[in-house]
Amino acid sequence: MFLEINLESEIPIYTQIRNEIIKGIALGQLVEGDGLPSVRQMAIDMGINMHTINKGYNFLKQEGFLSIHRRKGVVVNGPDKYRYNAAFLEILTENLSPIIIEAYTRGVRTDTIERVIKKILLSVSVPVEGGDHD
């Protein structure tokens, strides 16, 4: 696995694992049916405790990104398992609000904010005029 984890970050390790795997799915590096390393193996690879990995995997399982089987291990789900709904859009708004409002208050103009958003989206997708993901 090629997860970029920063042990010094204030962001919990299991959260970083979660975010990196979601990013891997966004980039197409992880697709439906792909298997992930076992909690023990990844723990060894990353020099991190097994339970921390397991915690990250379980968040992703609960959110629909992964399926977990006793012996088969951890497998990436298809998009239908983690497609967004109205509730997600509400949480998204709640999470974005303080960040966006701070930027606005600090004088970042609307078009600059949108440029930042576009840059992030471009880092994870192929730009297609008028087109989109899925």
Add this chain to the structure above:
Amino acid sequence: MFLEINLESEIPIYTQIRNEIIKGIALGQLVEGDGLPSVRQMAIDMGINMHTINKGYNFLKQEGFLSIHRRKGVVVNGPDKYRYNAAFLEILTENLSPIIIEAYTRGVRTDTIERVIKKILLSVSVPVEGGDHD
């Protein structure tokens, strides 16, 4: 003070205080020179410990939003004291990335994400076609 604080939230109280005051500045409810309640008074009003308020105030002080004097109390700064710079834009990108990437991965289309952003900005500013803040 009219800060909306949720004691049950996973977000630390002092962070909520910080965000609410920044929001107050964005809305124009707090402008340069305005005084805020003393740490003791606000602690009483909100039923929260003095140190928690103080922690929130000090974050805002360190970030340039507030000035704090021994006896005069806490005062809102002018925009020049908290205007963004290049470093802020980098942190902004870092903070937005996992949220935006997750939304994208879950199938939220680019224009939907931008609609959410616009909704947040509208909640805090007066819509002006082609114009902007400041």
Add this chain to the structure above:
DNA sequence: TGTATTGTTATACTAATAGTATAACAGCCC
């Protein structure tokens, strides 16, 4: 000049969370 109010600092305590460390349990493919 006092005095009261301000933010500040120090100390101590509880509760919750992150992370580590072992160990054992249970499903299941080969």
Add this chain to the structure above:
DNA sequence: GGGCTGTTATACTATTAGTATAACAATACA
């Protein structure tokens, strides 16, 4: 049946959030 999987339980350390007192230091103001 052996070995690998995720799972669960327990225990421990470190850090953070929040509370609770108390005292200190600057300073506006009567």
